[in-house]
Amino acid sequence: MNTLRLARNEFRRITAGRLPKLAVLALILVPLLYGALYLYANADPYDRLDRVPAALVVADRGADGADGEHTNAGQRIADQLIESGAFEWHRVSESEAQIGVREGQYTFALTVPRDFTAALYSSADFQPRTGTLQLTTNDANNYLAGTIADKLGSEIRKSVASEVGTQAADQFLAGFGTIHQQVSKASQGAVELTKGAGKLSQGTTDLLGGSERLAGGLQTLQDKTADLPGQSERLAEGARQVAAGNERVAQAGNELAGTTQQLVNRLDGMPDRIAERLRAAGVAEADVQQVLTELGQLHTPIAEANGKVQDTAGQLRTLANGAEQVSSGADQLAGSAPELTNGISTASSGADELLAGARKLDTGAGDLHDGSTELRNGLRDGLKEIPNPDEQTREDTANTIGDPVGVQTTGQASAGSYGAGLAPFFLSLAAWIGAFVLFLLLRPLSSRALAAGQPAWRVALAGWFPAALLGLCQVVVMFAVVVWLVGITPAHPIQALGVLALASLAFTAILHALNAALGAVGKFLGLLILILQLVSAGGTFPWQTIPDALQPLHQVLPMGYVVHGLRHTLYAGASMDIGGDIAVLIAYLIGALALTTAAAYRQRVWTPSKLKPELVL
Incomplete structure (x- = not known):
C-alpha cells in the first residue's frame, strides 16, 4: 500500500458521513474566522475615530496680543478640532466632562483653561509661563483611546507652539525691519554729521589761522606801542610848545595886520590933505597932480601888502587855533595812551587764549570729523548686517523659526492601513491555529499501516498529507477572503500566498510530529509553542522590545520568519529578501517529517501504554 493510498484512506475516514464532512469544512474555516474576521474588524480603526465620544471644555477667556488685537487661542483650537x-x-x-469621563459617557476630555491664551502671550511681558492643556483619560474606558488622546494632545501642543513661535518670530523680524529703518536714518544722519564735521573742521582750521595771525599782530602791536605813553607825552609837550609859539606868532601877525591896516587907512585920506597943503603952499596944480599921481602909485603896493598881511595874520590865527587843537588832542592822546597800551596788552592776552582755544577746537573738530566718519562707516557696515526681509521672506522665516524641525517620512515599504500592518502576524497565527485544530480530527499515524509493517517514512508521509492538504485549503480560503473581501491588497500576491502555503506545510508538519511522537502531550506542547510564538514573533511591536530572556525564542521558533516573509511580500516597496525565511521553514518541514518518521518507526512496536494511554484528548 503506497503513501497516497494511505492518505486517501484517512480522508475517507474523516469524511464518512454528513457531520464529518461538516467538521472538515469547519476545520478549513477556523483560520478564516480567526485571521480574516479579526483583520476585517480592525482593518482601519483610525478611520472611525469620529464615532468615539470625547468631551471638549473651552474656558479660555482670550487675551490681547502685542498688536492690541484680542485673540482666543482656545476657541481656535476647539474650532479646528471639531x-x-x-x-x-x-x-x-x-x-x-469629569463626570462623563468617570462614568464612561466620554472616552476622554480635553480642557483649555481660562488663562491659556494669556499664558501663550506672557513671554512678551517677560513673565513667561506655559499654556497648559488638560487631558483627562480613563483607561477603564479604553486604554488605546487614552493613548491616542495623549498623541492628540501632543500634536495640539506642537501645533500651538509652532503658531505662537511663528507669531513671536514674525514680530521679532518686524522689529528687525524697524531697527533697519532707524539705523538707515541714523546712517543718513551720520553722513550729514560727517559733512558738517568736515565743514566745522575746515572752519576751525581757518579760525586757528586767523587766531594765530591776530595773536601775532596784537603781539607786534603791543611791542610797537610799549613806548606809546612816553612818546605821546613828549608829543603833547611839543604840541603845547608849538601851540604857544603859534599863538605868539598869531598875536604878532594880528598886531602887524592892525598896524598895516592903520597905515592903509591913513594913506586913504592923505592925498587930499597933501593936496590942500600943497595948494596952500602955493605949489602949482600940475605939481600937485603929479604928487597925487605918485602917491596913488605908492598906495597900491601898500594896499596889496596890507591884504597879504591881513591874510597872513588870518592864517597865523588859524594855525594857532589848529596848533591849540593839536595840543589838546596830543594831551588827550597822552592821557589815553596808557589805557590804550593796557587794552592792547589785554587784547593780546585774550588773543593768546583765543589761539589756545582755537587749537583745542580745531583738534576737537578733527576728532569729531574722524569719529563721525567712523560712525558713518560703522552704521553703513552694521546696516548690511541687520536683516530687512520683505513680507514674504519674513513670513517664511517666521514659519521656519516657529517650527524649525520638519519630519519627512520616506516609506520604503508601506502597509497602507492598520489591518494590513497586523496582517502578517494574524495570518501566521491563524495558519498555526488551523494546523493545530486539524489534529483534533485527524490521526497522526495510521495504526493499520503500522500493524501491516509499512515503512516508517511512508506511514509518516501518509499521516501528514491529509493535514497538509487541508492546511493549504485553509490558507487559500483565508488569503482569498482577506484580499477580496477585507480589502488588504498584497504587493506580491503569488509570493505572499507561497510564503503562507509553505508556513502551513511547515506548521502542519510540526504539529503532526508532536502529535505522532508525544500524543496528548504533543497537543499540549503545540498550544504552548503557540503561546511562546505569540510573545516572540514581533507581530505587533518590534521583536527587539521583548524581554532579553524571550529574544532567543524569536530566533528559534518559525512564526517570526513567517511574519517577516509575509511583510516583505504583502507591502509595496519591500526588499523581497525572504530567502532566509523560506530556508528556515523548509528546514522545519524536513525536520518535522524526519521526527514523524522516527516516531512512526518507534510506534511499530506495540506497548501497554500505547494500547491503553494514560491521557486521551
Missing part, C-alpha cells in the same frame, strides 16, 4: 472630525467632540462644562 472641524477635523478626529473624534465625536461634545462641548460641555468642566464638571460635565
Whole structure:
C-alpha cells in the first residue's frame, strides 16, 4: 500500500458521513474566522475615530496680543478640532466632562483653561509661563483611546507652539525691519554729521589761522606801542610848545595886520590933505597932480601888502587855533595812551587764549570729523548686517523659526492601513491555529499501516498529507477572503500566498510530529509553542522590545520568519529578501517529517501504554 493510498484512506475516514464532512469544512474555516474576521474588524480603526465620544471644555477667556488685537487661542483650537472630525467632540462644562469621563459617557476630555491664551502671550511681558492643556483619560474606558488622546494632545501642543513661535518670530523680524529703518536714518544722519564735521573742521582750521595771525599782530602791536605813553607825552609837550609859539606868532601877525591896516587907512585920506597943503603952499596944480599921481602909485603896493598881511595874520590865527587843537588832542592822546597800551596788552592776552582755544577746537573738530566718519562707516557696515526681509521672506522665516524641525517620512515599504500592518502576524497565527485544530480530527499515524509493517517514512508521509492538504485549503480560503473581501491588497500576491502555503506545510508538519511522537502531550506542547510564538514573533511591536530572556525564542521558533516573509511580500516597496525565511521553514518541514518518521518507526512496536494511554484528548 503506497503513501497516497494511505492518505486517501484517512480522508475517507474523516469524511464518512454528513457531520464529518461538516467538521472538515469547519476545520478549513477556523483560520478564516480567526485571521480574516479579526483583520476585517480592525482593518482601519483610525478611520472611525469620529464615532468615539470625547468631551471638549473651552474656558479660555482670550487675551490681547502685542498688536492690541484680542485673540482666543482656545476657541481656535476647539474650532479646528471639531472641524477635523478626529473624534465625536461634545462641548460641555468642566464638571460635565469629569463626570462623563468617570462614568464612561466620554472616552476622554480635553480642557483649555481660562488663562491659556494669556499664558501663550506672557513671554512678551517677560513673565513667561506655559499654556497648559488638560487631558483627562480613563483607561477603564479604553486604554488605546487614552493613548491616542495623549498623541492628540501632543500634536495640539506642537501645533500651538509652532503658531505662537511663528507669531513671536514674525514680530521679532518686524522689529528687525524697524531697527533697519532707524539705523538707515541714523546712517543718513551720520553722513550729514560727517559733512558738517568736515565743514566745522575746515572752519576751525581757518579760525586757528586767523587766531594765530591776530595773536601775532596784537603781539607786534603791543611791542610797537610799549613806548606809546612816553612818546605821546613828549608829543603833547611839543604840541603845547608849538601851540604857544603859534599863538605868539598869531598875536604878532594880528598886531602887524592892525598896524598895516592903520597905515592903509591913513594913506586913504592923505592925498587930499597933501593936496590942500600943497595948494596952500602955493605949489602949482600940475605939481600937485603929479604928487597925487605918485602917491596913488605908492598906495597900491601898500594896499596889496596890507591884504597879504591881513591874510597872513588870518592864517597865523588859524594855525594857532589848529596848533591849540593839536595840543589838546596830543594831551588827550597822552592821557589815553596808557589805557590804550593796557587794552592792547589785554587784547593780546585774550588773543593768546583765543589761539589756545582755537587749537583745542580745531583738534576737537578733527576728532569729531574722524569719529563721525567712523560712525558713518560703522552704521553703513552694521546696516548690511541687520536683516530687512520683505513680507514674504519674513513670513517664511517666521514659519521656519516657529517650527524649525520638519519630519519627512520616506516609506520604503508601506502597509497602507492598520489591518494590513497586523496582517502578517494574524495570518501566521491563524495558519498555526488551523494546523493545530486539524489534529483534533485527524490521526497522526495510521495504526493499520503500522500493524501491516509499512515503512516508517511512508506511514509518516501518509499521516501528514491529509493535514497538509487541508492546511493549504485553509490558507487559500483565508488569503482569498482577506484580499477580496477585507480589502488588504498584497504587493506580491503569488509570493505572499507561497510564503503562507509553505508556513502551513511547515506548521502542519510540526504539529503532526508532536502529535505522532508525544500524543496528548504533543497537543499540549503545540498550544504552548503557540503561546511562546505569540510573545516572540514581533507581530505587533518590534521583536527587539521583548524581554532579553524571550529574544532567543524569536530566533528559534518559525512564526517570526513567517511574519517577516509575509511583510516583505504583502507591502509595496519591500526588499523581497525572504530567502532566509523560506530556508528556515523548509528546514522545519524536513525536520518535522524526519521526527514523524522516527516516531512512526518507534510506534511499530506495540506497548501497554500505547494500547491503553494514560491521557486521551
